[in-house]
Amino acid sequence: xxxxxxxxxxxxxxxxxxxxxxxxxxxxxxxxxxxxxxxxxxxxxxxxxxxxxxxxxxxxxxxxxxxxxxxxxxxxxxxxxxxxxxxxxxxxxxxxxxxxxxxxxxxxxxxx
Amino acid sequence: xxxxxxxxxxxxxxxxxxxxxxxxxxxxxxxxxxxxxxxxxxxxxxxxxxxxxxxxxxxxxxxxxxxxxxxxxxxxxxxxxxxxxxxxxxxxxxxxxxxxxxxxxxxxxxxxxxxxxxxxxxxxxxxxxxxxxxxxxxxxxxxxxxxxxxxxxxxxxxxxxxxxxxxxxxxxxxxxxxxxxxxxxxxxxxxxxxxxxxxxxxxxxxxxxxxxxxxxxxxxxxxxxxxxxxxxxxxxxxxxxxxxxxxxxxxxxxxxxxxxxxxxxxxxxxxxxxxxxxxxxxxxxxxxxxxxxxxxxxxxxxxxxxxxxxxxxxxxxxxxxxxxxxxxxxxxxxxxxxxxxxxxxxxxxxxxxxxxxxxxxxxxxxxxxxxxxxxxxxxxxxxxxxxxxxxxxxxxxxxxxxxxxxxxxxxxxxxxxxxxxxxxxxxxxxxxxxxxxxxxxxxxxxxxxxxxxxxxxxxxxxxxxxxxxxxxxxxxxxxxxxxxxxxxxxxxxxxxxxxxxxxxxxxxxxxxxxxxx
Amino acid sequence: xxxxxxxxxxxxxxxxxxxxxxxxxxxxxxxxxxxxxxxxxxxxxxxxxxxxxxxxxxxxxxxxxxxxxxxxxxxxxxxxxxxxxxxxxxxxxxxxxxxxxxxxxxxxxxxxxxxxxxxxxxxxxxxxxxxxxxxxxxxxxxxxxxxxxxxxxxxxxxxxxx
Amino acid sequence: xxxxxxxxxxxxxxxxxxxxxxxxxxxxxxxxxxxxxxxxxxxxxxxxxxxxxxxxxxxxxxxxxxxxxxxxxxxxxxxxxxxxxxxxxxxxxx
Numbered sequence: 070x071x072x073x074x075x076x077x078x079x080x081x082x083x084x085x086x087x088x089x090x091x092x093x094x095x096x097x098x099x100x101x102x103x104x105x106x107x108x109x110x111x112x113x114x115x116x117x118x119x120x121x122x123x124x125x126x127x128x129x130x131x132x133x134x135x136x137x138x139x140x141x142x143x144x145x146x147x148x149x150x151x152x153x154x155x156x157x158x159x160x161x162x163x164x165x166x167x168x169x170x171x172x173x174x175x176x177x178x179x180x181x
Numbered sequence: 182x183x184x185x186x187x188x189x190x191x192x193x194x195x196x197x198x199x200x201x202x203x204x205x206x207x208x209x210x211x212x213x214x215x216x217x218x219x220x221x222x223x224x225x226x227x228x229x230x231x232x233x234x235x236x237x238x239x240x241x242x243x244x245x246x247x248x249x250x251x252x253x254x255x256x257x258x259x260x261x262x263x264x265x266x267x268x269x270x271x272x273x274x275x276x277x278x279x280x281x282x283x284x285x286x287x288x289x290x291x292x293x294x295x296x297x298x299x300x301x302x303x304x305x306x307x308x309x310x311x312x313x314x315x316x317x318x319x320x321x322x323x324x325x326x327x328x329x330x331x332x333x334x335x336x337x338x339x340x341x342x343x344x345x346x347x348x349x350x351x352x353x354x355x356x357x358x359x360x361x362x363x364x365x366x367x368x369x370x371x372x373x374x375x376x377x378x379x380x381x382x383x384x385x386x387x388x389x390x391x392x393x394x395x396x397x398x399x400x401x402x403x404x405x406x407x408x409x410x411x412x413x414x415x416x417x418x419x420x421x422x423x424x425x426x427x428x429x430x431x432x433x434x435x436x437x438x439x440x441x442x443x444x445x446x447x448x449x450x451x452x453x454x455x456x457x458x459x460x461x462x463x464x465x466x467x468x469x470x471x472x473x474x475x476x477x478x479x480x481x482x483x484x485x486x487x488x489x490x491x492x493x494x495x496x497x498x499x500x501x502x503x504x505x506x507x508x509x510x511x512x513x514x515x516x517x518x519x520x521x522x523x524x525x526x527x528x529x530x531x532x533x534x535x536x537x538x539x540x541x542x543x544x545x546x547x548x549x550x551x552x553x554x555x556x557x558x559x560x561x562x563x564x565x566x567x568x569x570x571x572x573x574x575x576x577x578x579x580x581x582x583x584x585x586x587x588x589x590x591x592x593x594x595x596x597x598x599x600x601x602x603x604x605x606x607x608x609x610x611x612x613x614x615x616x617x618x619x620x621x622x623x624x625x626x627x628x629x630x631x632x633x634x635x636x637x638x639x640x641x642x643x644x645x646x647x648x649x650x651x652x653x654x655x656x657x658x659x660x661x662x663x664x665x666x667x668x669x670x671x672x673x674x675x676x677x678x679x680x681x682x683x684x685x686x687x688x689x690x691x692x693x694x695x696x697x698x
Numbered sequence: 699x700x701x702x703x704x705x706x707x708x709x710x711x712x713x714x715x716x717x718x719x720x721x722x723x724x725x726x727x728x729x730x731x732x733x734x735x736x737x738x739x740x741x742x743x744x745x746x747x748x749x750x751x752x753x754x755x756x757x758x759x760x761x762x763x764x765x766x767x768x769x770x771x772x773x774x775x776x777x778x779x780x781x782x783x784x785x786x787x788x789x790x791x792x793x794x795x796x797x798x799x800x801x802x803x804x805x806x807x808x809x810x811x812x813x814x815x816x817x818x819x820x821x822x823x824x825x826x827x828x829x830x831x832x833x834x835x836x837x838x839x840x841x842x843x844x845x846x847x848x849x850x851x852x853x854x855x856x857x858x859x860x
Numbered sequence: 861x862x863x864x865x866x867x868x869x870x871x872x873x874x875x876x877x878x879x880x881x882x883x884x885x886x887x888x889x890x891x892x893x894x895x896x897x898x899x900x901x902x903x904x905x906x907x908x909x910x911x912x913x914x915x916x917x918x919x920x921x922x923x924x925x926x927x928x929x930x931x932x933x934x935x936x937x938x939x940x941x942x943x944x945x946x947x948x949x950x951x952x953x954x
Contacts, residue, residue: 075882082371083875089360090867102363109370116378117897120889125901125913128739128821135913137897138904140377142917143325146929147370149745149840150332153936154363156847157336160940161343161356163855168349192798192924199931200787206773206780248924249799263899265924303942310935317928329928336932340939352943378885381893400881738910743918776941783934786927799923804909816905826910829919832926839930843937854944 074115081108095165095172099158106151113140113147183233188253190234191246191267194277195317197227198284202309209302217292220305224285224312231274231281231316238274239682245269245322245696256697262384268322268696270689271682275534276319276446278679279541283439284312287432289657290549293650294432294556297344304344311337311436315443322697324373325383327447328366331412335362338440342429354424361411361421368408372401385455386697389690394459405451406468412444415506416476419499423483426495431552434491435545438498442537445502449509449687457690458517466514469506474616477503481623485630490551490561493631494544497587497624501540507617508533508602511609512688525605530684531676532601538679539594539668543586546661550580553650553658554635563634570636572647577636579658584632586665588625594665597672710763719761726754734837738826744833748840755845764856767849775846782839789828789835803827 085105089098117140123131125138166172186193201223208219238244246267247256256262269277288308295304314334321327339362343355377383379398380391392398414422422441426434452465480500487493512530515521553576554569555561570577586593589600599621607614649655668675686692710716730751737743759767793800803811804827812824886892900913900921908916918926 072883072885072888074888075885076879079875079878079882083871083878086364086874087871089364090871091864095356098360102360102367105364105367109367109374112371113374113377115888116374116885116891118889119891119894124741125904126739126741127818127905127911127913130818132818135901137381137891137894138900138913138917139383139897139922141914142922142925143373143377145743145745145914145918146325146329146922146925149929150329150932152844153336153932154332154359156851156936157339157939158356158359158363160851160944161339161352161359163851164343164346164352164943165349165356168352189794189798195924196787196790196798196927199927200784203780203783203787203931203934206777207784210773210777246797248797249793249801249920250797251800253797259895259899261895261899263896264921300942300945303938303945306938307935307942310931310938313931325922326925326928329925329932333928333932333935336935336939340935340942343939343943346943355943375881375885378891379893381891381896383896395884397881397884400877403877738912738915740912741914743912743915772941772945776937779934779937783927783930786930790923790927799920799927801908801920804907812909814905814909814911819911821911826908826915827920829908829910829915832919832923833915836926836930840933843933846937847940850940850944 075112078108078112078115081105081111084108093174095162095174098174099155099162102158103151103155106147106154110144110147110151113144116140186230187233187237189246190230191244191269191320192248194227194231194234194281195267195313195320197230198223198309198313198316202306202313205302205306205309213301216302216305220309221285221288221292223309224281224288227312227316228281228285231277234269235274235278238269239271239678241682243268243270243686243692243696261382262387262697265326266322266384266386266697267320268386268693269320270693270696271686272446272450272684273319275538275679275683276443277316279538280312280315280319280439280443283436283541283545284308286545286657286660287436290435290552290654291430291432293653294552295430300344304341307337307341308436311341311440315440318443319446322385323383324369324376324385324388328369328373331366331369331444331447332363334440334443335359335366335412338425338433338437341433342425342437344430344433345428348428351428354421354428357421358425361418365408365411368404372404372408375401375404384697385450386694389455389457390694390698392456392459394456402451402456402465405455406448406465409444409448409451410472413441413448414476414499414502415472416479416499419476419480422499423492423495426498426548427489427492431491431548431555434495434552435548438544438548439541441498441502442541445505445537452513453516453687454690454693462513462516466510466512466516469510469513470613473503473506473510474613475503476500476506477620478616481620481627485623485627488563490554490563490566490631490635491548493563493627494547494551497627498540498544500620500624501536501544501587503620504536504599504602504617505533505540507606507613508536511606515609521609525608527684527688528601529605529609530687531680532598532605534683534687535598535601535672535676535680538675539586539598539665542661542665542668543583543593543595546579546658546665547583547587549654549658549661550576550583553654556650556654557647558644563631566635567638568636568640569644569647571640572644573649575649575655577632579655579662580636581632582662582665584628586669588628589621590625592666592669594668594672597669709765710761716761719757722757723754726750726757730754730837730841734833735823735830737833738829739821739823744836745840747833748837749844751837751841752844752848756848759848759852764853767853767856770849772846772849775842775849779839779842779846782835782837782842785835786832786839789832792828801827801829
C-alpha cells in the first residue's frame with residue numbers, strides 16, 4: 070500500500086502516452102502529452118516526500134523535518150516547459166484546423 | 182582577458198547565443214539589417230569562443246565548470262555535486278565545434294534565402310535559441326539540464342519547421358515533430374526522476390559513480406536510449422524525420438541534421454559514460470548495431486522512390502545516421518573485451534564519430550543545394566526539374582561534391598569515414614560490413630538519379646530565366662565544400678586531432694567521472 | 699470558414715463582465731506582484747506570479763473582445779519579455795567574477811544583501827541576494843510571454859477572413 | 861490495423877515495464893538517499909540568504925535550468941508569434 074502514489078502516477082503517465090499514440094483527434098494528442106507530463110511531475114514530487122514533512126521554507130516554519138526541495142524545483146521547471154510545449158503544439162493544431170478544416174489527424178497529406 | 186574568457190568559456194558558449202536571442206526583440210526595432218547582422222555576429226562570436234575552448238580541450242585539458250560555485254572547479258563542496266556542472270571533454274568540444282560551425286554557415290545562408298516578409302527577427306531568434314540548445318545539450322553534465330536543453334532544442338526546431346506556416350503540411354510536420362520530441366523528452370525526464378529517486382543525484386558523473394545497475398537502472402537505460410534514438414531518427418521512429426526535414430526551410434533542414442546529431446551524442450554519452458562497462462554492453466552494442474543496420478537499410482530503400490528532392494534527402498539522412506550507430510555500436514559491443522577493442526573497436530568508434538562530422542557537412546551541403554534549387558525554381562518535384570546545370574553550374578558542382586561524399590567515393594570525406602567503418606565492422610561481423618557497402622551503393626544510385634533528373638538533360642523552357650544563387654548562399658556552400666575536400670584529402674590529420682581525442686574521451690569513463698568527483 | 703460567434707465576440711462580452719473584469723484587475727495585479735516580490739520568503743516566485751499577471755491579459759481579451767485585443771501592441775509585449783530575460787541573464791553575469799550564476803549579492807550588505815538569522819525566522823524582505831531581482835525579471839518575462847501567446851492565439855482564432 | 865496492434869503491444873510492454881519500476885521505487889514517504897537535499901536544507905540559508913529553499917534551488921543551485929526554462933517559454937512565445945502572427949500577408953511560397 071505504501072507505493073500507491075507511484076502506481077497511480079505510472080497509470081497517469083501511461084494514460085497520457087496511450088492517448089498521444091492511439092487517439093486521432095489532435096487536440097486529444099496534445100492533451101495526452103500534457104497528461105503524461107503532469108504524471109511525471111507528480112512522480113517527482115512524490116519521490117521527494119518525507120513522512121510528515123513540511124514545505125522547505127524557513128519563514129515561520131513549524132518544527133518538523135522538511136520535504137526534499139529539489140523535486141519541487143524540478144517540477145516548477147518542468148511545468149513551465151510543458152506549458153511552452155503545449156502552447157506550441159496547440160498553435161500548430163490551430164494552423165492545421167484552419168488549413169484542413171478538421172482536427173482529425175487522418176485527414177492529412179503527408180505520409181511518413 | 183584570454184585566460185578569463187577561457188576559464189568561463191563553458192557557460193559562455195551557451196549563454197552567448199541565448200542572450201543574443203533575448204536581445205532580439207530590442208534589436209529588431211532597428212530594422213531587418215540589424216537583425217541579420219546581430220544574429221551573424223553573435224554566432225561568429227560563439228564560434229570563435231567554441232574554437233578557443235575546443236583547442237584547449239583537445240590538447241588534453243577538459244574543462245569542468247560548476248555554475249554558481251565559489252570557484253569554477255569547486256564541483257563537490259561536500260563530497261558530492263550539488264550544482265549544475267558543465268563538463269566539456271573532447272567529445273563535447275568536438276560536437277560543440279560542429280554545431281557552432283554549421284550554425285554560422287546556416288545563418289549566412291539564411292541571410293538571402295529567407296525572404297518572407299515579417300517574422301524574420303523571429304526566425305533568427307529561434308536559430309540562435311536552437312544553437313544554444315545544441316550547445317547546452319552537448320556540454321552539460323547534468324541529466325535534468327539535458328532534458329531542459331532537449332526541450333529548448335525541440336521547441337525552437339518545431340517552430341522553425343513550421344516557418345512557412347501558411348502551408349498546412351509544414352505545420353503538420355512540425356506537430357508530428359513536437360509530439361515525438363516531447364514524448365522523447367518526457368522519457369528523459371522520467372529517467373532522470375528514476376535516478377533521482379534512487380541516488381538523490383542528477384549529475385551524470387555522480388550517478389555513473391554510484392550506479393548499481395539494478396532493475397530501475399535498466400528501466401532508466403531503456404527509457405534514455407529509446408528517447409534519444411527517437412530524437413535522432415533511428416528506424417522505428419524515423420517517420421518524423423522525412424516530414425520535418427522535408428517541410429522545413431532548407432537551412433533549417435541542414436541545421437536539424439546537427440540537432441539530431443546532438444541527440445546522437447546524448448545517446449553515446451548515456452551508453453558509454455553513464456553506464457559504461459557495467460551495463461550489459463554486448464546486448465546494448467548489438468541493439469545499437471541492429472538499430473543502425475535497420476536505419477541504414479530502411480532509410481535508403483525508402484529514399485529511392487521519392488519524387489520530392491528534400492524528402493529524398495531526408496531519408497538519406499536517416500540512412501546515414503545508421504552508419505554512426507553501427508560504428509559506435511560495434512565499439513560498445515566489444516567494450517568489455519580489451520583485445521577486440523584495441524584491434525578494431527576503437528577504429529569503429531572513430532569511424533562513427535568521423536562520420537558524424539562528415540555527415541553534418543555533406544548533408545548540410547546537399548540540403549543547402551536543394552534550397553538553392555528551390556530558391557531559384559520554386560519547385561521541389563524532381564519530375565518537373567531538369568537541365569539546371571546550364572543555368573546553375575555552381576549549384577551543380579556543389580551538389581555533386583555532396584553526392585559523391587555521401588555515397589563514399591574517394592577523395593571525399595564520406596569515403597574516409599566509411600572506409601574506417603567498413604574495415605573495423607568487417608572484423609566484427611563481415612555480413613554487417615557487406616550490408617553497409619550495399620547501402621552505400623544504393624545511395625550512390627539514388628543520388629545519381631537525382632543529379633540526372635535535376636541538373637542534366639536539355640535546358641527546360643520554364644527555367645530559362647533561372648540564375649545562379651546569390652553570393653551569401655554560395656559562399657556558405659563553398660566553405661562547406663572546401664572543408665569536405667580537405668577532410669577527404671587529409672583524413673589522418675582529422676582523426677589525429679579531432680576524432681581521436683573525442684573517441685578517447687568517450688571511452689575514458691573514469692576520466693569523465695573523475696572530472697567531477 | 700465562417701463561424702457564428704465571430705461577430706458577436708468583436709466587441710467583447712456584456713457590460714457586466716467588462717466591469718467585473720476591470721474591478722478584478724486590481725486584486726489580480728496585487729496578488730501577482732506579491733507572489734513575485736515574496737518569492738524568496740513564501741511559496742511562489744517569478745513563474746507563478748508572472749502567470750497570475752498574465753491572467754489579466756486573458757481576462758482583458760475575453761471581456762474586451764477582438765477589436766480591443768488587436769489594439770494591444772504585440773511587439774511591445776515581446777520587447778518586455780526580452781528585457782526580462784536579458785535582465786535575468788545579467789543577474790547571472792553579475793557573478794562572473796567568481797562563476798557564472800554565482801549569487802554575488804547574497805550576504806554582501808548591499809541591496810538585497812541583508813544577512814538573515816539562520817533557522818526559522820519571520821522573513822525579511824531585503825535578503826537573498828540576486829534571487830528577488832531574478833524573480834522580478836522572470837516574472838516580467840513570464841507575464842509577457844504568456845500574454846503574447848494568449849493574445850496571438852486569440853486574435854488568430856477570432857479572425858474569420860481566410 | 862497492423863500499426864494499431866504494434867502500437868498497443870508497445871504500450872502494454874511499456875506499461876508493464878513502468879509498473880514494475882513503480883514497485884521497485886523507494887517506499888513512499890521515506891526516500892533512501894537524501895544527501896543532496898539535506899545539503900540544500902542545511903546550507904541553503906547560509907549560502908543564498910533565502911528563506912525559501914525551493915527558491916534558492918531554482919535560482920541559485922540550479923540557476924541555469926531556470927534561465928533555460930524561461931528561454932523555453934520565450935521560444936514558445938516567439939514561435940507562436942512567428943507561425944500565427946498576421947504580419948506577412950504578402951509572403952512568397954517556398
